[in-house]
Amino acid sequence: MDIAALLTSAGINIAVCVVLFSFYSVLRKQPSNVNVYFGRRLASQHSRRIDLCLERFVPSPSWILKAWETSEDEILAIGGLDAVVFVRILVFSIQVFSIAAAICTVMVLPVNYNGMGGMRKNIPFESLEVFTIENVKEGSKWLWVHCLALYIITLSACALLYFEYKSITNLRLLHIIGSPPNPSHFTILVRSIPWSSEESYCETVKKFFSYYHASTYLSHQMIYKSGKVQKLKDDAEHICKVIRDASLEKTCKPSFTKCCCYGAPTFSFKKISTETGSTHGRTCNNDLHLDTGKKECPAAFVFFKSRYAALTAAQVLQTSNPMLWVTDVAPEPHDVYWSNICIPYRQLWIRKIATLVASVAFMLVFLIPVTFVQGLTQLDKLQKMFPFLTGILKEKFVNQVVTGYLPSVILVLFLCAVPPVMILLSSVEGSISRSERKKSACFKVLYFTIWNVFFVNVFTGSVISQLLVFSSVTDLPAQLAKAVPLQATFFTTYILSSGWASLAVEVMQIFPLLCNLFQRFILRLKEDALDGSLSFPYHTEVPRILLFGFLGFTCAILAPLMLPFLLIYFFIAYLVYRNQIINVYITKYDSGGQYWPIVHNTTVFSLLFSQLIALGVFGLKRSSVTSGFTIPLLIGTLLFHQYCRQRFLPVFRNNSAQILIDLDRRDEHCGRVEEIYEHLCSAYNQSSLMPHSTSQAKCVSLHEDKDSSPSSSEDMEKGNEKEINQKDRPRPVQRSLSLSSDKSVLGVKQ
Structure with a gap:
């Protein structure tokens, strides 16, 4: 070129x-x-x-x-x-x-x-x-x-x-x-809870942490299966149960005869409660419209009275068997990837191996378009492979476009398919948070692009030259x-x-x-x-x-x-x-x-x-x-x-x-402990299990008023300075880059 x-x-x-x-x-x-x-x-x-x-x-x-x-x-x-x-x-x-x-x-x-x-x-x-x-x-x-x-x-x-x-x-x-008190600092995620035929997962978690973490354990919240397939299954069971109860009422002769005497038939359906207090309360309940014991996952969010207690519980080995009672620091409430939390912990290593194999296979398949792209950069080999293009490629402008512009554009178009594939593989891998899934996909896309854009392009001028290179490793x-x-x-x-x-x-x-x-x-x-x-x-x-x-x-x-x-x-x-x-x-x-x-x-x-x-x-x-x-x-x-x-x-x-203990003491000094505890009980809500009206109300409470300010492009420009200092995210973040405050907590030498 x-x-x-x-x-x-x-x-x-x-x-x-x-x-x-x-x-x-x-x-x-x-x-x-x-x-x-x-x-x-x-x-x-x-x-x-x-x-x-x-x-x-x-x-x-x-x-x-x-x-x-x-x-x-x-x-x-x-x-x-x-x-x-x-x-x-x-x-x-x-x-x-x-x-x-x-x-x-x-x-x-x-x-x-x-x-x-x-x-x-x-x-x-x-x-x-x-x-x-x-x-x-x-x-x-x-x-x-x-x-x-x-x-x-x-x-x-x-x-x-x-x-x-x-x-x-x-x-x-x-x-x-x-940042304001973050629920994730007081919460750990417990997975691989051992199954017991005598009690539910909810009771097992309460008994375990009440005994081994008696002084710091606050409460817990069970996690329920909430996928689309599970939801369809639950709805079908719910309808069958309603129909069964109605048919029992219809065939119950004594009750029917008695009601007929008063002129009031009892063919109406019973209304079954759909409250989900167990998903946002301090203790576990069984008041879902289905038997929650059948839907519980061997996973739960466990809340502690202090940040330091949660950190200690998340990092320590809970039992002598490392495959049981596996604990991790909980993600932020809006960062939780609910679809993956119910994945059995024992499957994770299999999923990671499978995604690794799939990533390598995808990289190998991608050798085909990369090899084709490199062939376009070498006109002499391109003319040998396609002799009918010789006349066209002799044109100066066509030559410059084919060698200088077309190869990189074709490679870019093929690479557009990489991020969606990698985010899918990261989801299958079992990430428990959205940020972790995106970070895992970032690793995969980075390795993929460096390998295919750099190394494969370096070694492949054509398929023949590629084979020659790999024959002399x-x-x-x-x-x-x-x-x-x-x-x-x-x-x-x-x-x-x-x-x-x-x-x-x-x-x-x-x-x-x-x-x-x-x-x-x-x-x-x-x-x-x-x-x-x-x-x-x-x-x-x-x-x-x-x-x-x-x-x-x-x-x-x-x-x-x-x-x-x-x-x-x-x-x-x-x-x-x-x-x-x-x-x-x-x-x-x-x-x-x-x-x-x-x-x-x-x-x-x-x-x-x-x-x-x-x-x-x-x-x-x-x-x-x-x-x-x-x-x-x-x-x-x-x-x-x-x-x-x-x-x-x-x-x-x-x-x-050091930082977490200082924050705990600061909360005690300010008298905000009870307020934090009350917020913990409703922080990790599974919206898919909540009634429609409840989830909608919660969604409204997480956002600012949407009816009071302009949104045309000109007004957006004018209102930017005012809006920067307002709360515009579900969880506020630190607003200042100044390092002058909390130096004793940071321990940073200025």
Whole structure:
């Protein structure tokens, strides 16, 4: 591929971005699209006012200015700590790749371009390979420049990673301290409760915790089977029971004769109580319309009198058999994934193995489209496979589009199927919380994309070359060192297609927009077509950013021409995602920054891999001195990673006993203990088991008044500052990033 093909791909993607961003700036001003582009605000504000003016049909950059001016405190108040962490990922990427782009463009790129010496052609007609390290001759003394650039990039990335890890750790501690009393801090989830023929699960749980945790046990709430199949079964049993009771009344002659004497027949149905007090009371009842003993799961939420008692009970081994009375820290009430809690604990390891096998099988099947895509990048092999295309491919513009734009677009389209498949596998895996399911899917999508976008593309120019590579696995380091610089041009075009264009598609919200238009103008529905229930897709966007970071670190000194395009992507992503967090996505639960350890580990892996590739390239170029200086860099990066794991990671895995005890004492001092206990009894409601009116009333109580504020796009913009400080989530989060309060609880040295 030459520079002209790369510029063709860049031009097409720039045109797509400009058109879509312009359409977005107009469509977001239309009152009919408020529920698409302001779904988060519409969740708590439901009135609308239509203002007809010419400005609504003129593109404007007002949304960019608003996204830029929104402070981090406001992002925290709107989207929670997870949103702040996501924005910090983008800020970190901008910082580190700004340094890398400056260093490599000034120092490395000229060395690569003039590596072989001699006369150069016009730059637009140059092959992109002349800008890579492949163009540097063996034994060149200028390889010192690449080694120095690698040191600067690694040290800068490690320093920025350390400060970000420290800052986000402090934010997580403040998040725990500053939030209102969280029911999950007083609650544990107990699974694999032993079955007894003499008593129900409810009585077993009460007896066990009343005996072994007598001083701290408060109450418990059983979990009932509530799936769709179970609901249909319960309804059928309920109808059969009603019909049976009615038929018994009808055939009961003494009662019928007696009633006839008074002229009052008794053929009416009996009304059976459907109250579900056991699902939201302190103790267990059997007043459901069916026998609850038949529907109980061997799982329950157990409430304790203090946070420290719950933490201790969740982490300690309850019995000598680790497969019985399994305890975990309970998720937040809005984070509970009810469908998976009733899964038998003994099945989980089988499910995890099955999902692992399914993920590997899906990765292997995905080799087919990746191999096809790589075939498009090599015209000579494409012409041999399809001779009838030779005439068409000789056209200059067609050649540039096929080699520079089409392969990355096809790969992006195939990759669109990956996140839904991975979220399905994570659901089957048995995650007990929605955040855990999304985090598990994030891991799977990350591994999948790194493997298929990087490694498979590196090793597959065609099926034949793939077989040759896998026939010489012992030469893997040398193969990587040879293949990565050659594939850097494809990765650059992939950043343009999957990065720039995907941001334009993200801000447009094409699928919700089409659904909204269909329901409004085809079905003629006057109510909102969307209910504003979109949550931020961390499982797709975090892996995308980390993949681009992996490509940037790996190809920084090998093909520095990629870095400016990558840096532009991170700048645009910073504005787009801030806008989406402010206006579109609703935060129903918060994992407390659990995505940052994934970011840290992936970034360190990217640094180590880039150093290994550089070590292999220096070996191929027969520069033993630069190879020797790269080894201490590898060791230093590993030591840095181990230090961060020991210093910061435990804070993300477990809550601190010091903080929880101080919070318990603060609640006692303020006299809020009884209020907290009363809230615990109704925190974990299985809405599928509640009567319709009750669940509806509870839903209304969790949201603000929806009839009192404007929701047209103009009013949304004007009312943003007022709304940021209001409660707009079911559970409030810490509103300030200040580290000045509760220093004694944090134990942080200022």
